[in-house]
Amino acid sequence: MHHDPIQAYAEQHTAPEPPLLAQLTRETHLQTLLPRMSSGHVQGRFLSLLSQLMRPRRVLEIGTFCGYATLCLAEGLAHDGLLHTIEIDPEREARIRRYVTAAGKTAQIRLHIGAALDVLPGLVDEVWDLVFIDADKRSNDAYFEAVIGQVRPGGLLIVDNVLWSGKVLPGHEVRKSDRDTPLVRAFNDKMAQDARVEPVFLPLRDGLLLLRKL
Numbered sequence: 001m002h003h004d005p006i007q008a009y010a011e012q013h014t015a016p017e018p019p020l021l022a023q024l025t026r027e028t029h030l031q032t033l034l035p036r037m038s039s040g041h042v043q044g045r046f047l048s049l050l051s052q053l054m055r056p057r058r059v060l061e062i063g064t065f066c067g068y069a070t071l072c073l074a075e076g077l078a079h080d081g082l083l084h085t086i087e088i089d090p091e092r093e094a095r096i097r098r099y100v101t102a103a104g105k106t107a108q109i110r111l112h113i114g115a116a117l118d119v120l121p122g123l124v125d126e127v128w129d130l131v132f133i134d135a136d137k138r139s140n141d142a143y144f145e146a147v148i149g150q151v152r153p154g155g156l157l158i159v160d161n162v163l164w165s166g167k168v169l170p171g172h173e174v175r176k177s178d179r180d181t182p183l184v185r186a187f188n189d190k191m192a193q194d195a196r197v198e199p200v201f202l203p204l205r206d207g208l209l210l211l212r213k214l
């Protein structure tokens with residue numbers, strides 16, 4: 001995890017990872033095939049910071065995986081706040097619930113197992129303060145369009161992996177079989193022009209796109 005010296009330096013000068021999250025990272029590396037999908041130390045503290053600055057009443061996460069970002073985004077919830085998180089893979093459920101319980105957040109975190117576009121219609125009455133889009137990347141636009149009408153003005157959407165390992169850059173040649181890269185690119189380009197949001201593209205880790213709803 002510390003092969004990149006800039007990453008190591010950033011971690012050493014960021015608030016420490018809470019012990020429960022360090023334990024979740026270890027377990028994710030030992031027990032899952034794609035541990036890199038999980039948010040890590042610096043990105044996690046950044047999500048926590050945004051949550052604590054905003055004090056959101058309603059948070060939505062699309063793509064839970066092991067629940068690392070879920071716990072970070074829940075750190076700043078208002079006293080009556082709720083976080084809804086959606087994960088398609090039922091094999092993730094037991095671990096997520098175990099860590100939500102260990103964090104003492106069972107009353108504040110609602111886990112939905114299912115495909116995001118099937119679950120979201122059941123959440124149409126919510127008004128989102130903070131949304132984290134981090135599921136199948138080719139669907140970024142579908143998730144954005146599904147939720148943008150429910151984000152309050154001044155609310156924030158965060159989209160992860162918008163650098164897509166650098167494959168979005170103009171110089172990168174996209175293989176014919178690669179259906180994701182053109183869609184990640186198209187979504188990023190659309191957001192740079194979209195009058196509904198003010199975008200800030202942060203090259204943190206695999207790229208975080210911050211979108212403030214106007």
Ligand SMILES: C[S@@+](CC[C@H](N)C(=O)[O-])C[C@H]1O[C@@H](n2cnc3c(N)ncnc32)[C@H](O)[C@@H]1O
Pocket residue numbers: 037038039062063064065066067068069070086087088089092114115116117134135136
């Ligand atoms: C990058 S991981 C999420 C990481 C997590 N947000 C974090 O930062 O720690 C993406 C997750 O989205 C899930 N996923 C993929 N397609 C989905 C869909 N259509 N609906 C909901 N979840 C989906 C995958 O099973 C995977 O666990």
